[in-house]
Amino acid sequence: MIAPILTIASILAGFILVFYVFFPLGRGAVYVASTPEKTLLLVKLSRVVPGERAADLGSGDGRVVIALAQSGAEAHGFEVNPVLVLIAKRNIRRAGMQHMAFIHWKSFWRADLSRFDVLTVFQGSFIMKRLEAKVRKELAPGARVVSDYWGFPTMEPEGLHDTVVCYRIP
Ligand SMILES: C[S@@+](CC[C@H](N)C(=O)[O-])C[C@H]1O[C@@H](n2cnc3c(N)ncnc32)[C@H](O)[C@@H]1O
Numbered sequence: 001m002i003a004p005i006l007t008i009a010s011i012l013a014g015f016i017l018v019f020y021v022f023f024p025l026g027r028g029a030v031y032v033a034s035t036p037e038k039t040l041l042l043v044k045l046s047r048v049v050p051g052e053r054a055a056d057l058g059s060g061d062g063r064v065v066i067a068l069a070q071s072g073a074e075a076h077g078f079e080v081n082p083v084l085v086l087i088a089k090r091n092i093r094r095a096g097m098q099h100m101a102f103i104h105w106k107s108f109w110r111a112d113l114s115r116f117d118v119l120t121v122f123q124g125s126f127i128m129k130r131l132e133a134k135v136r137k138e139l140a141p142g143a144r145v146v147s148d149y150w151g152f153p154t155m156e157p158e159g160l161h162d163t164v165v166c167y168r169i170p
Pocket of ligand 1: 024027028029030032033056057059060061062064078079080081108109123
């Protein structure tokens with residue numbers, strides 16, 4: 001009786017480990033979805049306007065990418081977890097936003113961010129120093145970054161609303 005339960009528990013634990021931890025390991029935060037309220041707040045604070053290009057770094061199930069696209073931006077998501085990539089693509093199709101929202105199975109560390117006007121970030125404290133160096137190097141002056149929970153160590157924020165820190169590249 002105990003053996004089958006242990007087998008099922010190990011399979012479940014293995015699945016959770018692979019799903020949540022393996023793909024982002026050392027590269028960024030594990031998967032935790034933004035709440036609907038936080039998704040709307042991120043997009044509102046990004047002040048994205050139609051015609052701009054926006055990217056969500058670590059796009060999860062695509063909810064922030066879809067919301068950015070619904071604001072009129074050409075929205076991109078970079079995601080390392082292939083299961084989440086598939087889920088996000090399905091969610092984009094369901095939302096009818098295929099013409100405006102695009103998901104890339106790719107680490108954002110390997111993405112060229114220079115073409116984006118706006119970045120949204122919900123990552124971990126341990127990547128923020130490296131990410132600050134990347135956005136300072138790649139983003140054009142005036143581009144915006146909105147980050148939930150964690151800020152850059154040296155860049156002066158433009159504003160702080162609830163848990164979201166807003167930056168404009170100097
Ligand atoms: C905290 S979740 C945020 C998900 C989504 N942005 C949201 O707000 O609902 C972080 C996501 O980043 C992904 N991730 C972590 N490191 C990454 C990397 N280097 N490149 C792309 N995706 C990454 C994880 O797989 C996870 O889906």
